[in-house]
Amino acid sequence: MAFHPPDLQVSPGDTIVWINRDFVPHTATARDSAWTSPPLARDERWRMVAGAPGTGTYICAFHPVMEARLVVEASSSASESDR
Numbered sequence: 001m002a003f004h005p006p007d008l009q010v011s012p013g014d015t016i017v018w019i020n021r022d023f024v025p026h027t028a029t030a031r032d033s034a035w036t037s038p039p040l041a042r043d044e045r046w047r048m049v050a051g052a053p054g055t056g057t058y059i060c061a062f063h064p065v066m067e068a069r070l071v072v073e074a075s076s077s078a079s080e081s082d083r
């Protein structure tokens with residue numbers, strides 16, 4: 001009944017894979033509803049490619065107490081400070 005890790009940092013274009021290791025179905029659903037997985041049964045997995053940089057939280061649609069943070073970091077090679 002929790003996302004691991006609770007705070008995930010990726011780069012744009014990275015593929016994120018969620019795997020349900022629990023006994024009950026869960027989803028990974030953006031708090032702002034921008035994206036969602038289908039319900040994942042035990043040992044099912046769902047993948048998503050990280051989009052534009054930004055920080056958001058996501059929850060399980062069935063158990064909103066489950067919450068985690070997803071940070072898509074801006075690429076260091078395209079840093080705004082270089083311009």
Ligand SMILES: [Cu+2]
Nearest residue numbers: 026060062063
């Ligand atoms: Cu759940």
